[in-house]
Amino acid sequence: MAPRVYITRRLPQPALELVAAACDVAVWDQDEPVPRDVLLAAARSADGLLTMLSDRIDGELLDAAPGLKVVANMAVGYDNVDLAELRRRGVILTNTPDVLTATTADMAWTLMLAAARRLVEGHKLIEAGGWQSWSPGFMTGHDVSGATLGVVGAGRIGGAVLRRGRGFDMALRYHNRSRSPELEQQTGAQFLPLDALLAEADFVVVAAPLTAQTRGLFGAREFALMKPTAVFVNVARGPIVQEAALYQALRAGRPWAAGLDVFEREPIGADHPLLGLPNLVAAPHLGSATVSTRLKMATTAARNLVAVVTGGAPLNPV
Numbered sequence: 001m002a003p004r005v006y007i008t009r010r011l012p013q014p015a016l017e018l019v020a021a022a023c024d025v026a027v028w029d030q031d032e033p034v035p036r037d038v039l040l041a042a043a044r045s046a047d048g049l050l051t052m053l054s055d056r057i058d059g060e061l062l063d064a065a066p067g068l069k070v071v072a073n074m075a076v077g078y079d080n081v082d083l084a085e086l087r088r089r090g091v092i093l094t095n096t097p098d099v100l101t102a103t104t105a106d107m108a109w110t111l112m113l114a115a116a117r118r119l120v121e122g123h124k125l126i127e128a129g130g131w132q133s134w135s136p137g138f139m140t141g142h143d144v145s146g147a148t149l150g151v152v153g154a155g156r157i158g159g160a161v162l163r164r165g166r167g168f169d170m171a172l173r174y175h176n177r178s179r180s181p182e183l184e185q186q187t188g189a190q191f192l193p194l195d196a197l198l199a200e201a202d203f204v205v206v207a208a209p210l211t212a213q214t215r216g217l218f219g220a221r222e223f224a225l226m227k228p229t230a231v232f233v234n235v236a237r238g239p240i241v242q243e244a245a246l247y248q249a250l251r252a253g254r255p256w257a258a259g260l261d262v263f264e265r266e267p268i269g270a271d272h273p274l275l276g277l278p279n280l281v282a283a284p285h286l287g288s289a290t291v292s293t294r295l296k297m298a299t300t301a302a303r304n305l306v307a308v309v310t311g312g313a314p315l316n317p318v
């Protein structure tokens with residue numbers, strides 16, 4: 001009998017075909033997250049799950065899925081998964097590293113440039129008919145070229161953000177759990193303690209995973225350490241930042257601006273307080289959102305799923 005798997009979202013066709021060729025597959029064939037009760041019911045008979053960041057994989061779900069061998073999460077981050085509960089039951093977790101590194105680093109840069117050069121504010125001004133004339137100080141921002149870039153969380157994505165900084169003649173700084181001689185050698189980036197990085201960087205980019213150590217890492221104290229001209233960017237996970245503190249800090253103008261791809265609770269609505277600030281650029285979690293990268297993520301997750309349920313080794317075990 002073919003292994004039974006459940007896929008929690010509509011996937012690109014090549015990824016679906018990959019799974020269907022080896023498995024008895026059921027799909028939540030929608031663009032909305034699968035309802036919890038549907039997921040719990042589907043998990044009951046599943047050998048494998050292909051999941052999204054929006055699916056909570058916890059003890060309750062695992063209890064409902066006695067035959068489960070693998071959870072193939074279609075993301076590099078896996079803070080939606082209770083890894084300890086999985087390990088306790090011997091269920092394998094896989095993720096999709098590497099394929100989204102460049103795309104997500106590009107997103108960090110999109111936000112850096114947009115926030116520093118007031119792109120969204122300018123666009124809104126034109127839309128509102130507010131572009132009246134030119135003057136020397138009109139909508140002036142801050143230079144990216146030649147500035148100091150500080151990356152917090154210098155793994156794959158953080159490293160790629162730093163490498164791009166070389167093309168902009170930036171001074172590169174990073175903070176990480178551990179120093180990376182390889183990164184330092186490749187990019188010339190200098191390791192700094194967090195507080196020193198915050199005080200020195202013109203651009204602070206967060207690319208760290210959400211863990212017990214990074215949850216709430218950025219609060220009033222950290223924002224107060226930044227330069228009044230600094231731009232703060234988060235492409236990692238919303239809960240790393242205390243959003244209420246960021247709101248107050250941006251209102252007070254320190255940091256000068258921010259670009260966020262992630263939020264404490266996603267999705268956010270039009271009434272989110274941060275959206276009322278002119279110095280905030282927001283994106284709806286688009287870090288990995290290119291056609292080519294999402295296809296690679298889906299096929300990577302599909303390959304991991306199939307490998308484990310057919311008795312092989314996972315390609316990207318966490």
Ligand code: 8YV
Pocket residue numbers: 052053054074075076077078100285286287288289
């Ligand atoms: C995705 C991400 O948008 O991979 C991650 O960790 O945050 C993004 O690439 C998301 O995970 C899709 O499930």
